[in-house]
Amino acid sequence: MNLQQLRYINEVVRQGLNVSAAAEALFTSQPGVSKQIRQLEDELGVEIFARQGKRLVEVTEPGREVLAIAARMLGDLDNLRQVGAEFSNESVGKLSIATTHTQACYVLPKVVHAFIERYPQVGLSLQQGNPPQVCELVRSGRADLVIATESVADYPELLSLPCYEWNHCIIAPLGHPVLDTAPLSLNEIARWPIVTYDSAFTGRNQINRAFQSHGLEARVVLTALDADVIKTYVRMELGIGIVARMAYDPTLDIGLGMLDAGHLFDSSVTHLGLRRNAWLRSYTYDFIELFAPHLTRRVIDRALKADGSEYAI
């Protein structure tokens, strides 16, 4: 048994049980992959893949177990490389962050700025997507950490750490009557057409719940994936916007007024997700602490290692 075989079966699954595609993705020959997989199956004494004639059609039950263990081993292989890189030079490396638009645009800029100043030799990359997508990037090892408000806690493979709590606000073109309301109420908001986030995004659940629990129906005339688009349509006077509070900047968002709506909706919590049993570079700890000061190295390590060691009778 060797690690190459584990890489092969892992990639074959990733490619939807297509050995040829896996071989190509791993820059090797297809017969080589095929043969190594057979060898692994022979050695373990179980079929990992069920075949129909000459085609792989599904992962067997033992295969699922094997693949789960193999994935962890490959993750550990990555970890070994991380350790090597860390101790070779602790301020050179890469850091790949998977996140959503809201975080990338309104929260991360100042964190990223501080980080690249501190670690000029770390290649930082932001990968954007919707919550399930960015979680998947981390799960599969293509990103080091995910920052998102939704989904993170739904991935059992990820350790989910709450970072900060936030709420929504109302935006409207300057001069819009809603901006003069004080105090702002759900009834008042419900009088106007609304532009807000797409479902399953950036706390949209909290918005729906608030209206429902007050027996109100919000007239959502348009939903969008991010606050920039929402602002655009609010400027066009299509309606008033409900966006994350941090997405409004009085100096940049000229022509728009804002009213805090924190008292009207349940707050949302932005989470940070890490692969469990990932080994983190020191600059990764620092990045996280820049982002969420309460998440010190100590706290993160404790969370990664915590394992529920003692169970009641």
Next chain:
Amino acid sequence: MNLQQLRYINEVVRQGLNVSAAAEALFTSQPGVSKQIRQLEDELGVEIFARQGKRLVEVTEPGREVLAIAARMLGDLDNLRQVGAEFSNESVGKLSIATTHTQACYVLPKVVHAFIERYPQVGLSLQQGNPPQVCELVRSGRADLVIATESVADYPELLSLPCYEWNHCIIAPLGHPVLDTAPLSLNEIARWPIVTYDSAFTGRNQINRAFQSHGLEARVVLTALDADVIKTYVRMELGIGIVARMAYDPTLDIGLGMLDAGHLFDSSVTHLGLRRNAWLRSYTYDFIELFAPHLTRRVIDRALKADGSEYAI
């Protein structure tokens, strides 16, 4: 990088940084081991071992990280083989249990009997030792599970599951006046010379604490590692014995009388220890359930997977 290199560094540490000994233990040549270790260090870009001239003198800091990850990977390698064995034939295999004398003699016999009847093709082996020793056997992969009253929870690498609660009793030669006391009190016990367990064994702590908290001094004239030895000396009228309740059997222990002392001492809890992220054979689950019926497969899996995924802000 390959798994062999990980085996090598792991064994070198186990052999006290002696490459020759490691080579011998792994049935290979010493230069081969030496070279592979160098290759691994080159590939990772860090020294795993610090050398003085031609001798390995200590594990470096990156080395410690590397070794920890390597150990997990080797554990997973074992797990892969377990999966293979399980699905090849789920009632053939081996099960190695590390435990203390008390468990092996007085608790396990009926469990073992039921197990070998159910799984005649599983080679069962009991390894005996003191609590730290048996924990270490499991930690290093030389045993599958540990059953002991002490130490298990002290090993962070082990998942510790409480199994059952028990207490002590007093034994004395038939006709000894202490046997007529009712109710039995600590004061009464303290009047006599005592034979009991060695420290760090089988609930000895609970015994000490009870006397201390009552301002009494127990006259312990002899300590022993196991109940059989204690009984022998009690028969010799060296004193009265304090042993685990389950160590007394009225039909076997002729010439000895027993008084329950459950109301005098804090109870002890016997624990079962498993390597975290071990993959268990189905018969291992069954063995555990035979031993502690509340530890069903479901419960064990939940405990193994529990990881403290959600942390408060």
Next chain:
DNA sequence: CCATATTACGGTTTGCGTAAGAATC
């Protein structure tokens, strides 16, 4: 001087790629 680790070298094994063959859609 003995024990121990590294370097050097040759043989075997293993893994990989090309080419051909078989099976399924």
Next chain:
DNA sequence: GATTCTTACGCAAACCGTAATATGG
């Protein structure tokens, strides 16, 4: 017939063991 996996075969690299060399107690 096109795609996809398996088998066959030859080459190259990696691994391992023996022998020789260097280093420290």
